Amino acid sequence: MSLTEFAPVSPARRRTDRIMRGLLMAGTAVALIPLILVLYYLIYRGASSLNGAFFTTDPTGNFFGNQGGVRSAILGSLEIVGLASLIAIPIGIGVALYLTEYGKQARFANVVRYFVDVMTGVPSIVFGLFVYIVLVTSHVGGDFTGWKGSVALSLLMLPVVVRASEVVLLLVPSGLREAALALGAPRWRVVSRVVLPTALPGLLTGSLLAVARGMGETAPLLFTVSVAFGATADLGAQMNTLPVQIYNDISSPNSALNNRAWGAALTLVLLILIVNLVARAVARRSRMA
Amino acid sequence: MASSATTVPGGRSRFERSPVSRLPDRVLRWGLTALAAAILVLLGYFFIRLIGESATTFNTFGLSFVFGNDWDVSRSIYHGFPLLFGTIVTSVIALIIGVPVAISAALFVTELCPPRLRGPLTILVDLLAAVPSVVYGLWGVFVLEPKLLPAEKWFASTFSFIPFLGGGTPTLPNYFVAGLILAIMILPIVSAIAREVMATVPAEHKEAALALGATRWEMIRMAVLPYSRPGITGGAMLGLGRALGETIAVVLVIGNAPVIGSHLFNQGYSLAAVIANEFSEAAATPVHRSALFAAGLVLFVLTLIVNVIARWFIARGQHGQRGTGGTGVTVVALPAGEN
Numbered sequence: 001m002s003l004t005e006f007a008p009v010s011p012a013r014r015r016t017d018r019i020m021r022g023l024l025m026a027g028t029a030v031a032l033i034p035l036i037l038v039l040y041y042l043i044y045r046g047a048s049s050l051n052g053a054f055f056t057t058d059p060t061g062n063f064f065g066n067q068g069g070v071r072s073a074i075l076g077s078l079e080i081v082g083l084a085s086l087i088a089i090p091i092g093i094g095v096a097l098y099l100t101e102y103g104k105q106a107r108f109a110n111v112v113r114y115f116v117d118v119m120t121g122v123p124s125i126v127f128g129l130f131v132y133i134v135l136v137t138s139h140v141g142g143d144f145t146g147w148k149g150s151v152a153l154s155l156l157m158l159p160v161v162v163r164a165s166e167v168v169l170l171l172v173p174s175g176l177r178e179a180a181l182a183l184g185a186p187r188w189r190v191v192s193r194v195v196l197p198t199a200l201p202g203l204l205t206g207s208l209l210a211v212a213r214g215m216g217e218t219a220p221l222l223f224t225v226s227v228a229f230g231a232t233a234d235l236g237a238q239m240n241t242l243p244v245q246i247y248n249d250i251s252s253p254n255s256a257l258n259n260r261a262w263g264a265a266l267t268l269v270l271l272i273l274i275v276n277l278v279a280r281a282v283a284r285r286s287r288m289a
Numbered sequence: 290m291a292s293s294a295t296t297v298p299g300g301r302s303r304f305e306r307s308p309v310s311r312l313p314d315r316v317l318r319w320g321l322t323a324l325a326a327a328i329l330v331l332l333g334y335f336f337i338r339l340i341g342e343s344a345t346t347f348n349t350f351g352l353s354f355v356f357g358n359d360w361d362v363s364r365s366i367y368h369g370f371p372l373l374f375g376t377i378v379t380s381v382i383a384l385i386i387g388v389p390v391a392i393s394a395a396l397f398v399t400e401l402c403p404p405r406l407r408g409p410l411t412i413l414v415d416l417l418a419a420v421p422s423v424v425y426g427l428w429g430v431f432v433l434e435p436k437l438l439p440a441e442k443w444f445a446s447t448f449s450f451i452p453f454l455g456g457g458t459p460t461l462p463n464y465f466v467a468g469l470i471l472a473i474m475i476l477p478i479v480s481a482i483a484r485e486v487m488a489t490v491p492a493e494h495k496e497a498a499l500a501l502g503a504t505r506w507e508m509i510r511m512a513v514l515p516y517s518r519p520g521i522t523g524g525a526m527l528g529l530g531r532a533l534g535e536t537i538a539v540v541l542v543i544g545n546a547p548v549i550g551s552h553l554f555n556q557g558y559s560l561a562a563v564i565a566n567e568f569s570e571a572a573a574t575p576v577h578r579s580a581l582f583a584a585g586l587v588l589f590v591l592t593l594i595v596n597v598i599a600r601w602f603i604a605r606g607q608h609g610q611r612g613t614g615g616t617g618v619t620v621v622a623l624p625a626g627e628n
Contacts (some may be wrong), residue, residue: 009502011576013504017505017507020506027390027392028398031390031391031417035413038428040429042428087386097321098322108322112326116328118596119332120595121592123589125561125588126585133339134334160330187314188317202312218537222450222565247423247537248426265427272420273419276419
């Protein structure tokens with residue numbers, strides 16, 4: 001029995017196929033070029049500023065002479081993002097619990113989901129304005145303070161936490177919930193002893209991704225924290241943060257300050273990458289069924 | 290122990306929990322519901338306050354705040370069309386450059402590349418989203434602007450016959466640089482959503498195309514693209530929303546000149562940039578401050594509309610499944626027809 005003869009693919013079609021495949025591959029390469037270039041310049045321009053004094057001295061705010069390092073900026077960023085996480089993560093997981101354990105497909109739950117999605121799309125600067133209007137202009141506990149920056153960042157992080165947590169909580173097999181309920185456990189114990197522990201690694205991943213997002217934000221901090229150069233570990237005062245310091249240093253006509261911006265940017269990107277890597281490592285360890 | 294086999298004092302079945310032990314359940318349930326409701330209340334409250342704060346501006350300038358072309362702080366005239374123009378021009382540039390690249394990266398990763406490369410490539414494209422906007426701004430100011438200037442000059446003089454694109458004298462910061470940086474910044478989200486919807490194309494559709502003798506590209510064109518088009522459109526719209534609202538990267542590379550730039554490589558301004566840049570000086574003058582709040586309100590409404598449309602497209606693209614908002618989760622599509 002001979003095989004049926006197939007008409008071969010015509011040269012024209014084959015050429016189109018090859019060209020289009022090539023274009024798609026080229027497009028992918030083009031997508032990666034900016035990443036490579038940005039990382040290259042960060043290391044090339046920034047690595048030389050990283051030394052002991054860079055991390056252990058505070059920026060002085062001087063234009064000439066000793067300009068200092070970025071210690072207070074790193075501390076400020078960690079503190080503000082830390083407080084923002086303390087606000088956003090519990091609330092975010094709480095809302096996600098409501099959506100998966102109680103709301104499910106109810107109308108109100110879907111409205112909440114929709115607005116959480118909408119929140120993801122609100123520009124960060126608008127959240128900065130919100131907090132400025134509500135907390136800064138009304139002089140609640142001072143004008144510009146670190147904790148107001150945390151509030152603004154937590155608004156940005158909240159939708160990320162909610163959406164990521166909801167996805168993870170939905171992955172908890174309903175059989176586990178039903179088994180616990182059948183054994184007589186009340187709902188709150190099912191949630192606290194079965195659902196949350198099972199989903200914990202995933203919840204951690206989602207939260208860390210939100211932390212990484214909050215760390216790099218500049219705009220909301222401009223309106224809520226302002227900037228102070230000295231070392232303040234006090235969230236109730238103006239603080240320095242890495243993104244805002246980079247922003248100020250870029251705008252300076254002094255090339256030494258520009259170099260500090262590169263060093264600080266490298267530090268910031270490294271911090272964010274570390275958080276991202278930890279998030280991915282946690283996610284990999286927890287391939288839930 | 291109990292007075293009868295099935296009831297306890299108080300008349301409830303012994304299998305029923307006591308009111309006291311049921312209390313934590315109620316607390317948890319209503320506490321979580323209140324938390325969810327608080328988000329809605331908060332958003333509504335913010336919106337109302339923003340309208341309230343910008344009311345002065347809209348009362349004074351009316352619609353000319355949006356469509357008038359004269360932003361002059363020294364004369365206290367705030368007609369913000371140059372800002373809106375800059376926002377839209379840079380975002381459109383970002384879409385024109387960013388979306389095709391994002392889609393080809395998504396197509397390459399899902400359909401063409403060897404499975405071994407799939408994971409690493411996805412991570413690399415997603416890493417673009419991890420770089421903070423201030424770092425893109427830094428890179429834009431000190432690397433991209435000076436390196437691009439010669440190319441921009443060549444382009445502007447070679448294509449001087451095309452209105453708006455050519456003919457002018459490029460400046461260091463300009464619309465194009467801002468748009469290019471925005472393109473890089475929206476790339477990861479557009480690509481992630483495109484990947485997600487492409488993953489939902491039923492294997493049967495693709496196999497059917499291949500079985501009928503289609504080449505890979507023909508399979509992509511006939512099976513993958515039509516099926517995922519609404520989702521890709523939605524992803525691009527989400528990217529547009531990001532581009533409209535991006536602040537710090539844009540304020541650093543757009544030039545901050547409150548005029549309508551006469552050509553692509555000219556300086557301009559954007560709604561978000563004006564807020565960030567003039568904020569500290571405006572804090573003392575209520576009129577100026579209110580104008581910036583009004584710019585924020587216009588920006589908010591603009592991104593809101595774009596996002597609502599985007600969500601609609603994405604929901605349609607997922608064929609009955611709920612949107613996942615780019616959290617990197619594969620959505621399993623229901624077996625639905627083409628669109």
